[in-house]
Amino acid sequence: MQTKKTKQKNLSNNQSAEKKYVSKYKSDLFKNKHIVEPKPICKLCNKVIENISSAIMEEDDYYSHFDCVIHLLNSKYNIMPPDKISYVGQGNFAIMGIKHEGGYYIKQKIQYETQERYKKMKEYVDSNMSY
Numbered sequence: 001m002q003t004k005k006t007k008q009k010n011l012s013n014n015q016s017a018e019k020k021y022v023s024k025y026k027s028d029l030f031k032n033k034h035i036v037e038p039k040p041i042c043k044l045c046n047k048v049i050e051n052i053s054s055a056i057m058e059e060d061d062y063y064s065h066f067d068c069v070i071h072l073l074n075s076k077y078n079i080m081p082p083d084k085i086s087y088v089g090q091g092n093f094a095i096m097g098i099k100h101e102g103g104y105y106i107k108q109k110i111q112y113e114t115q116e117r118y119k120k121m122k123e124y125v126d127s128n129m130s131y
């Protein structure tokens with residue numbers, strides 16, 4: 001008898017939590033009408049990409065977190081400090097080294113997003129976000 005009651009209580013708790021989430025989501029949509037941001041799943045870590053404008057477009061219309069790509073390139077190119085991976089713009093990353101006199105220089109450029117994907121990503125962000 002006691003178990004059944006607890007079970008039911010849990011169930012109703014779950015339902016109300018779900019309802020709360022949905023209505024919150026809806027009201028947020030109305031409140032922040034200008035922020036209609038798609039939230040795709042990162043191809044590399046399978047977590048939601050909260051900020052699409054800083055995401056990287058992968059092949060086949062997948063997306064990934066900027067940080068996940070940095071992490072991936074670090075292990076792919078066996079980057080050891082003081083070298084580091086940096087984003088250098090236009091969908092390109094680079095392996096950066098430190099000059100003798102200080103400051104970073106580009107050791108090797110890595111084109112991660114193709115120009116086509118970079119352009120597509122930019123269009124996607126532009127068409128899904130309005131400020």
Ligand SMILES: [Zn+2]
Pocket residue numbers: 042043044045046047064065068
């Ligand atoms: Zn990720």
